[in-house]
Amino acid sequence: xxxxxADELMMRYMDGTLSEDDAVLLKKHLDTCAACAEDFSLxxxxxxxxxxxxxxxxxxxxEKAVMERIRALPALVARPELDTLLYLVxxxxxxxxxxxxxxxxxxxxxxxxxxxxxxFARYIDLLPPxxxxxxxxxxxxxxxxxAVADSVQAYISSFRYLLLIIFVILAAAxxxxxxxxxxxxxxxxxxxxxx
Ligand SMILES: [Zn+2]
Numbered sequence: 001x002x003x004x005x006a007d008e009l010m011m012r013y014m015d016g017t018l019s020e021d022d023a024v025l026l027k028k029h030l031d032t033c034a035a036c037a038e039d040f041s042l043x044x045x046x047x048x049x050x051x052x053x054x055x056x057x058x059x060x061x062x063e064k065a066v067m068e069r070i071r072a073l074p075a076l077v078a079r080p081e082l083d084t085l086l087y088l089v090x091x092x093x094x095x096x097x098x099x100x101x102x103x104x105x106x107x108x109x110x111x112x113x114x115x116x117x118x119x120f121a122r123y124i125d126l127l128p129p130x131x132x133x134x135x136x137x138x139x140x141x142x143x144x145x146x147a148v149a150d151s152v153q154a155y156i157s158s159f160r161y162l163l164l165i166i167f168v169i170l171a172a173a174x175x176x177x178x179x180x181x182x183x184x185x186x187x188x189x190x191x192x193x194x195x
Pocket of ligand 1 (some may be wrong): 002003006029033034035036037
């Protein structure tokens with residue numbers, strides 16, 4: 001038997017799945033191979049420790065020490081903290097919501113200024129093969145949009161204050177998150193091991 005085979009049998013011994021025949025073969029190899037015999041005595045010690053349940057209750061501070069060593073390892077992937085992410089997402093949502101409100105309630109003025117803007121008209125003209133198509137589509141789209149928007153606004157204008165209240169709530173929630181985010185920062189740096 002070679003050492004690799006002996007090692008495999010030792011693993012089976014540790015698992016408690018070593019057959020009697022294999023145990024005899026392993027014993028033969030261990031009698032002639034000092035290196036494997038040394039490995040075996042180490043494995044056997046581990047098996048004995050486990051069977052005595054001495055490792056079930058780890059020594060005091062063992063888990064903490066292990067966790068600190070794990071934390072000390074360089075981070076493989078820098079993960080943004082949840083608070084940062086939440087703050088950014090919430091900020092983006094409330095800003096977009098606010099911009100959306102402003103655009104929606106001022107869309108007539110915006111469309112007018114776009115139509116009156118020669119740069120915008122020239123940009124449309126810069127697409128000769130499709131410009132007619134684009135113009136038609138834009139006309140269709142703007143017709144559809146304003147038709148929808150008119151009916152939506154008729155419905156929404158009575159909810160204008162509700163929307164503003166939602167915006168205020170979004171902003172307030174963002175402030176709460178920002179505050180918690182700030183107050184979490186110093187506490188966290190204290191709790192980190194200084195090693
Ligand atoms: Zn060997």
